[in-house]
Amino acid sequence: MDSNLVNLEDRLANVHDQPLIEFKHVEKKFRQMVAVRDFNLQIQNGEFFVLVGPSGSGKTTTLKMVNRLYEPTAGNIKFLGKNVTAYPINQLRWHMGYVLQKIALFPNLTVAENIALIPEMKGISKSEITSYSRELLKRVQLAPDIYLKRMPAELSGGEAQRVGIVRALASKPPIMLMDEPFSALDPLSRTQLQDLILDLHHELKTTIIFVTHDMKEAMKLGDRIGVMHEGELLQTAKPVTLATDPVNDFVASFFKAKDVLTPLQYELNDVIADNDHIEYTATLPEKSVKFTPHENLNRVIEWMTQHQITVIYVFIKQTHNYAKVSTLDILNFIVHQY
Amino acid sequence: MNNIISTLISRRSDLLQALWQHLGISLLSLLIAILIAVPLAIVVLPHKKTANIFLQLTSILQTIPSLALLGLLIPLVGIGTVPAIIALVVYALLPIFQNTYVGLTEIDPALEEAADAFGMSRLRKLFKVELPLAKPFIISGIQTAAVLIIGTATLAALIGAGGLGSFILLGIDRNNMPLIIIGAVSSAALALLISGWIFFLKNHRARWSFLSVALIILGMIGAGLYQAVKPKPETITIAGKLGSEPDILIHMYADLIKAQSPKTHVVLKSNFGKTSFLFNALRNDDIDIYPEFTGTVLESLVKTPKTKQRLTAPQTYQKARRLLQQQFQLTYLQPMAYENTYALAVKASFAKAHHLKNISDLQTVQSQLHGGLTLEFIDRDDGFKGVKRLYHLDFPVQSMEPSLRYEAIASGRVNIVDAYSTDSELQQYQLLVLKDDRHLFPPYQGAPLMRQDFAKQHPEIVNVLNKLAGRISATDMQKMNYQVNVKKQSSAKVARQYLLTHHLLKE
Structure with a gap:
């Protein structure tokens, strides 16, 4: 050889x-x-x-x-x-x-x-x-x-x-x-x-x-x-x-x-459901922004970029607490949907 | 049609042999051309400029007229199969080279890239990818070359390589339509057959191509080996030019030699070609004996100072014999009686009506004459020019092909023609040869020509062939030519008949 x-x-x-x-x-x-x-x-x-x-x-x-x-x-x-x-x-x-x-x-x-x-x-x-x-x-x-x-x-x-x-x-x-x-x-x-x-x-x-x-x-x-x-x-x-x-x-x-980011027919709900590492809090921190789980992801991204905000909170009805969602979480989710 | 069938039947074995020769020459040439052109295309593939040079070169080679190419090859390699194959290979190079090159360059670059990226060696890439992909192109190139070769191979007969061309040449020479048709149709059929066979290979996988090509090569090697190891007795090869007359003569030679020494193996090569082919073949030891005319020797074979002096027949022979001996170490035996010279002929009835015997007698009917002469005769000093000068004759003439002038005089379109004095048509059309009473035409007497060393080694053959010296008159020869050309008897039979009647041969 x-x-x-x-x-x-x-x-x-x-x-x-x-x-x-x-x-x-x-x-x-x-x-x-x-x-x-x-x-x-x-x-x-x-x-x-x-x-x-x-x-x-x-x-x-x-x-x-x-x-x-x-x-x-x-x-x-x-x-x-x-x-x-x-x-x-x-x-x-x-x-x-x-x-x-x-x-x-x-x-x-x-x-x-x-x-x-x-x-x-x-x-x-x-x-x-x-x-x-x-x-x-x-x-x-x-x-x-x-x-x-x-x-x-x-x-x-x-x-x-x-x-x-x-x-x-x-x-x-x-x-x-x-x-x-x-x-x-x-x-x-x-x-x-x-x-x-x-x-x-x-x-x-x-x-x-x-x-x-x-x-x-x-x-x-x-x-x-x-x-x-x-x-x-x-x-x-x-x-x-x-x-x-x-x-x-x-x-x-x-x-x-x-074509990279649209169309997004997803809701905030989907981001949370897909992610095991989301943190939850019972109370909303000061000055934080709250969204409902059914908010369209497009609008969320648009709003976050506009207001230069990197973290939002989503109220979960069933457990009565808030999910902490960052821009990174959203992007990770988007990337994995392709 | 009946004519064709009867000719076919009587010449069946000749045809088979010619077909076999034709096929052999063609396939061997094709094979050699493939072995040259395909590797060449592969080698020059990466070098575009070199490839273009070769493309141009092969195109130029193909523009050389095949006849000229054959002529050019004779001084280099002599006559026979070798120059024929060389010429055919030269013709086949272009289509095969061009198609192989194009086929290889047309391969999708992505496939080439893939082959490289997979780590194929140059050879593996060639055999696994490039050649299979270029195969349809290469094969259609081979197909074109094959058709070209089989067609051109008919010319091989001109230089003694045999094949179907010998039928065509013989047919043209004897104005025998069936022979021409048989030769041409067989050649065309062969071309179609080979082309079809190659087409079949195109649509089948490589192993079939290899298998059949291998079979052919094996067959050829086998045949070659058989030829080589076959026990050979002492062989004497006698050849003759195109036409019935030389054919009859060489059969006489063969009969006489065999009667003298029955163990000698005599090979006859009838219709072997034109003068220079035979002369070179004799000098190259390809053949041992052939009948040649004294006039032809002086006219085109030996170097001789031009003399105005007119020679008699014996003088001509002596001079020819001496110069052949001096310049080429050839031995020229005693000539036969008849002279196959130029002649002027008129219809026997016309001669009788106007009491014509000699050419000079034509003076009286000069105003009525209308000639059909061959182009060569019109142009020669010892032809029509000489007639005008020496006999003070002039009449309107038309130039025509040798075989056409006899039909022209038979149908009355002309009333005087030039002829060879032993032409069978003279008898066929009842023509009378006018006597050359002022000795314009140079004497052409036939005699066996051989190499000096051959003559020394075979004194018995010299002796036996000299039996023909002074025999065979012009009328005898005309009759024999008539029996072969018109009555379709075999030359062998006619020759034997003559020898028996004249007690040159015992029953």
Whole structure:
């Protein structure tokens, strides 16, 4: 066995000591145009990291430097503490699942053959590949007996991208790179696949770097979100922090874009019911503001922003006490409704 | 139609052999072209400029007329199958290269990116992704090339590579429509068949393509090996130019040699091509003997200072023999009696009515003459130009194809034609050859030509072939040509008949 590969597997076993991926002063120029500048970031093992930004912001370029589809013009990227260029390139790539916006299932190969591509190269036995492929297909709600033999042309867009995800996961990679994987799908399939990838992430603990231009998608999926603009990483934070504490106007405006926070058909009631950490008090503190549980969330947010108030109290009829609700609680709730 | 069927039946084995040769040459060329063009396209794929250069180059190669290409190859690789295959490969390169290149460049970049991102090696990507995706393009390129090759391969007959072209050439030479039709239809049918077979491969998975290509290669290697290991007795190869006359002659040679030494294996290559092909083949040791005309030797084979002096037939032969010996170390045996020279012919009835015997007699009927002459005859100094000068004759002429002028005189559209003095049509259309009483036309006598070393090693063959020296008159030859061309008898039978009647061969 190749010494570098053993090295890579050893490093994977000790992954807890260090960030899985580390960008250090990474820059990428195409001819004279700077696509990514001075990019610094650490991604921890098991994280679901979303890179978000408008088109041309450099997020896809950043992603493609991780599996060396592009090479940085300055700086370096480390995988398991070692420069990505130190690994044999193909072995590096076998350890990084890749899902494309255009899905790119090979039209000349069956679903089974598409899924088996990387495990085959890794030398995994046929029977093991088949059984794991079946398991994964079931996991993404595609009946293996029907779908394994199908050709990509016989799949719908949503089905094809499920296979695309299975293909990326089939070699059990420690990390998955996903380049706007759902943006070409219809809204229904998109929502379904977002739920699916969240479930898979929680189940398999696979680290994911996910690129999207859709802030709503970023809020729903990311443990942490990095906002990019014109080649720069403006802010890296948890979704809620991003909402409450944007680092600059661009992040704020990108976050507050209409489709992120509306429509909200929810009531204060829903926020309280969803949250186990709400504090309750029997008496209303001085100068506090009181709301009824059926107040529309839109109006509450609007009122709170207008009056610069961060905490409100909601009277609960059944228990005769007050629930203390902060802006953070509301935002957390909103983020989790996507 | 009946004609075609009877020709088909009588030449069944020839046709099968020609089909087999044609198929062999075509498929081998196709295979070589694939083996060159596909890897080339793969190699130049990442280099756009180089690829463009190759695209231009292959297009230029394809614009060279096939006949010219064959001609250019003869001094380099001689005659036979090798130059034919080279020429065909050159023609097939463009469609295959172009389609492979286009097929590979048209692949969705997302698929290329995916293949890279999955850590496929260059080779794995090529075989697992790129080639399968480009396959429909590549195969239609191969299909185009195959049709092109099978069509062009008919020209291979011109340089002695055989195939269906020999039927067509023979048909044109003998004005035999059924032969032309059989050759052309078989070639077209073969093209359709191969094209259909390739189409079938296009719609099936790769293993079928590999399997069938492997089978063909195995078959060819097998056939080649069989040829190579097959025990070979002493083989003498005798070839003849296009036409019935050389064919009859080489059958006579074969009969005489076999009668002399029955164990000798004689191979006959009838209708082997035109003069220069045969001459080069002889010098390259591809063939051992072929009949050549004394006039042709002086006219186009040896280097000789132009003399105004008119030579008699024996003088011509002596000069030809001497120069062939000096310049090419070839031995030229004794010539036969007949002269196959240019001649002017009129209808026998016309000759009788106006008491015509010699060309000079035409003076009296000059005003009534209307000629149908071949372009070559009109243009030659020892042709119509000479007739005008030496015989002081002039009359309106029309240029026409060799086979057409006989029909023209038969139908009365013209009343005088040029001819070769042994043409069977002279007898067929009851024409009379006028005597060249002022010796304008150079003598053309036929005699066996061979390499000097061959003649030294086979004195018995020299002896036996010299039996024909001074035999066979022009009338004999006309009759024999008539029996083959018009009466459709086989050359072998006609040749044997002559040898028996003249006691050159014992029953």
